[in-house]
Amino acid sequence: MTQIISLPLSLDDASFEQVFQALAPIAPDDKILLDARHTRWATPYGLTVLLTVAQTRQAKPEFVPPEADDTTSYWARTGFFGHAEKLFDIRKPVPKSRPGPESHVLLEITEISKVDDIHTVVGRIQERAQKILSSELNIDGAASIRFVTTLSEVCQNVVEHAEKSGWVAVQTYQWKKRLGRRVVQIAVSDGGMGFRRSLEKLDGREAPAPGDRWDDGMALEEAVIRGVSRFRDRGRGQGLANARNFLGKWSGKLSIRSGTARIAVVPSWDDDSALLQSLPYFPGAQVLITIPERIGE
Amino acid sequence: MIQTIDLSSVLRRSVCELYSNLVTRPTGVAVRTEIELLVSERSGATLTVIDFTHVGLLDYSCADEVVAKLLLRTTKGFFICRGLHEAHVDAIETALARYELALVVEAADGARCLLGPLGRDERMAWDCVTKLGRADADGVADALRVEPELASGFLETLANRRVLMRAGPHYLRLP
Numbered sequence: 001m002t003q004i005i006s007l008p009l010s011l012d013d014a015s016f017e018q019v020f021q022a023l024a025p026i027a028p029d030d031k032i033l034l035d036a037r038h039t040r041w042a043t044p045y046g047l048t049v050l051l052t053v054a055q056t057r058q059a060k061p062e063f064v065p066p067e068a069d070d071t072t073s074y075w076a077r078t079g080f081f082g083h084a085e086k087l088f089d090i091r092k093p094v095p096k097s098r099p100g101p102e103s104h105v106l107l108e109i110t111e112i113s114k115v116d117d118i119h120t121v122v123g124r125i126q127e128r129a130q131k132i133l134s135s136e137l138n139i140d141g142a143a144s145i146r147f148v149t150t151l152s153e154v155c156q157n158v159v160e161h162a163e164k165s166g167w168v169a170v171q172t173y174q175w176k177k178r179l180g181r182r183v184v185q186i187a188v189s190d191g192g193m194g195f196r197r198s199l200e201k202l203d204g205r206e207a208p209a210p211g212d213r214w215d216d217g218m219a220l221e222e223a224v225i226r227g228v229s230r231f232r233d234r235g236r237g238q239g240l241a242n243a244r245n246f247l248g249k250w251s252g253k254l255s256i257r258s259g260t261a262r263i264a265v266v267p268s269w270d271d272d273s274a275l276l277q278s279l280p281y282f283p284g285a286q287v288l289i290t291i292p293e294r295i296g297e
Numbered sequence: 298m299i300q301t302i303d304l305s306s307v308l309r310r311s312v313c314e315l316y317s318n319l320v321t322r323p324t325g326v327a328v329r330t331e332i333e334l335l336v337s338e339r340s341g342a343t344l345t346v347i348d349f350t351h352v353g354l355l356d357y358s359c360a361d362e363v364v365a366k367l368l369l370r371t372t373k374g375f376f377i378c379r380g381l382h383e384a385h386v387d388a389i390e391t392a393l394a395r396y397e398l399a400l401v402v403e404a405a406d407g408a409r410c411l412l413g414p415l416g417r418d419e420r421m422a423w424d425c426v427t428k429l430g431r432a433d434a435d436g437v438a439d440a441l442r443v444e445p446e447l448a449s450g451f452l453e454t455l456a457n458r459r460v461l462m463r464a465g466p467h468y469l470r471l472p
């Protein structure tokens with residue numbers, strides 16, 4: 001029997017928890033149908049994680065696209081349907097438009113499975129990032145470059161650790177209600193092994209003693225806060241640490257969900273929790289970076 | 298013998314003709330391997346100038362491989378980097394700090410400076426030798442108004458990090 005999951009009106013990192021909650025009790029080989037008829041809005045996180053959901057299912061899921069024409073047209077321009085057509089059985093015709101000249105889409109949804117894909121992503125976003133970040137978010141040229149290198153480092157985590165392909169998208173938004181400013185968001189999602197299993201592959205790592213805490217939350221703390229990598233090399237594990245430093249300077253927010261936990265480096269404008277545990281399980285890692293518009297000093 | 302390596306040419310030759318950005322660790326490994334090969338083909342004390350002028354982005358993973366690992370693995374030669382942009386400097390500084398390495402950097406006007414986690418005194422000692430071209434511990438101690446033993450310690454640190462050359466009791470700036 002097909003299990004139906006209704007997608008929320010607005011699909012972002014917070015509301016996606018409802019989807020994870022609905023998915024958690026469903027066996028991986030059960031057929032699912034994602035019903036987005038009433039969805040009007042989705043962030044890069046929402047769209048990239050939707051594609052990841054499809055990749056984690058053993059039976060090809062079904063998908064009912066949004067009813068609102070402007071929503072489907074927008075999703076088409078982000079490149080969502082181009083990928084979704086391969087991963088879902090889509091119940092209704094969707095706009096065929098290719099990713100178009102959308103000024104606030106810095107990077108259309110792009111699949112990352114190998115190193116070459118990262119070169120492509122970086123090459124594609126470089127020029128647009130500098131122009132748009134400077135004009136819309138008052139982020140200077142040097143910081144735009146660091147923004148792109150941060151994107152490169154986060155995407156490398158997929159290639160090096162996930163052992164499955166992932167998705168990346170970058171967009172700017174007007175966050176009127178939440179912040180009253182524009183923001184740029186990077187979303188990177190994969191359905192691979194996740195942080196805990198990746199760190200368990202560290203050579204010579206001892207199994208936790210009975211009673212010792214070792215879970216997704218601790219794995220995220222080790223990787224994000226302490227820069228631990230599964231590789232012994234001293235130069236490894238610095239990608240996320242450097243991303244944190246960069247985001248610290250620009251009041252940016254980093255959140256990473258993996259397995260049953262989510263860690264966040266929370267700037268002063270947000271009141272999110274630094275660590276959430278016992279969330280519904282979802283494989284891989286879902287990274288979200290948000291950088292707000294720079295307001296005059 | 299001085300050898301200049303255009304990093305963007307190495308990138309295109311060793312990884313892909315179309316790439317101009319030094320991003321991802323495998324790219325860094327490929328580029329470093331090519332530089333190591335070029336350096337190993339030269340005998341004697343070598344000075345290699347690595348030119349970043351035509352390199353677009355440099356991420357931390359690549360800076361770790363192309364600069365830090367190169368310095369760690371190629372223990373005989375001396376290196377100078379030139380043509381760095383601000384964002385290159387940031388990634389390189391981070392990589393050098395990780396291993397307590399130092400690097401001489403040359404600006405477009407030929408002026409040189411040091412990157413890496415060195416103290417103020419060591420930087421002053423390096424400036425002193427760079428200005429004089431050649432100096433011993435006593436000369437640097439006089440210039441800095443410190444004890445010769447202290448100056449000798451600074452100079453040894455700088456020579457060990459290969460940002461100065463040793464010649465008997467003297468220390469020389471990189472040519």
